[in-house]
Amino acid sequence: MGNSGLKQHIETAQKTGVLKVSQGKLNEFPPGFKQLESSLRTLDISDNKFVTLPNEISRFMQLRHLNLSKNRLSKIPDCIGALTKLETLNASYNNLSTLPRTISNLINLKQVNLTDNHIKDFPLMFCGLKHLDVLDLTKNEITSIPPEVSGLNVTELNLNQNQVAHISGQIADCPRLKTLRLEENCLQLSAIPPRILADSRISNFSIDGNLFESKQLASIAGYDSYMERYTAVKKKMF
Template identity: 50%
Template sequence: MGNSALKAHLETAQKTGVFQLTGKGLTEFPEDLQKLTSNLRTIDLSNNKIELLPPLIGKFSLLKSLALNNNKLTALPEELCKLKKLETLHLNGNHLRQLPAAFGQLSALKTLSLSGNQLRTVPTQLSGLRHLDVVDLSKNQIQNVPDTVGELQAIELNLNQNQISQISVQISHCPRLKVLRLEENCLELSMLPQSILSDSQISLLAVEGNLFEIKKLRELEGYDKYMERFTATKKKFA
């Protein structure tokens, strides 16, 4: 892509606060964007070949939405965690194994998509995020869900298509969790905490494609209580 084309994109972005350049084969984060650190509210660089997110990302103080789906990121810089206004972060289809230690400082974050990466556990940093609504960790290599999950504030947690065989009973303590997706994992019925059914806020539990028949779920203690929540929620949205 020529310089003139990039220049035109930058001029538009300066007016709109939106910089979108997807599917252009970019191998690095456009350095010229640093001229717009005080303008941009949205950056979308999805479907490129970017391997590194530079530290200068931390300077986009107004940034609300950042999308880098389907790139080649293997790590994220600590500087990303300075984005106090960031509400939406889409990083699906990269090669991320972990999140920066300070990730819990992204205090405005509402939506986090990390589907199709190489995470091996539910990142403990997520527990500090107070406004988190939706977390998508599907299609990773997660094998267990740790105790820290009990502090997660999310309303929806998607863990489909992982390798989960163990889940902490603490998940039933999540104060706002309504939707829990665990399809296509390695769960035995005995490894599913019954308190999810009997004693949680969860009103939609998706567990198809595990190591048990769905109808066996109905025999568990607490299933009736779960169905009450499920039906009440359904009525609300009908």
């Protein structure tokens, strides 16, 4: 993207509050970005060459939507915690292995996409965020779901294509969790806590591609309760 093209994008963003500069070969914020600090609501810098997210991101205090996907990010700075109005965060297809604890300050987050990174530990900084509906952690390197996950308020948690071999039964205490996706992981049948089936609100539990046949789930105590929830949801859809 040339300077003239970028200038035009910035001028438009001053009027609309939306700036999309994807596929621009950017690895830092151009000086013109500074003009948008007080007005920008949507920033899309996907498909660029950012290795680190500039600290200047913290100045965009009005941001609601931030798309960082398809870069080379190995780190998100602590100062992202200043973006307290942020509702959607997309950092998929990067090189992230950890996330800053300050994400717990993003009290208005609704949707987070972290697909295809290198995250190894379940990101507990999302627990306690009251408005978070969807957390997508597909294609990471997570091996375990810890007891603290009970503080997660999402309705959908996607952990497909990780390395999960252990699940804490306390995931059943997630107050709003209805869809749990764990396809293509490393789960044995014995690793499935009966509480997920018997005591949770989960009505869509996807576990194809693990170390047992999906139909074997029926042998776990609480399966009938799960099927009642599953069927009730299906009936509402038709």
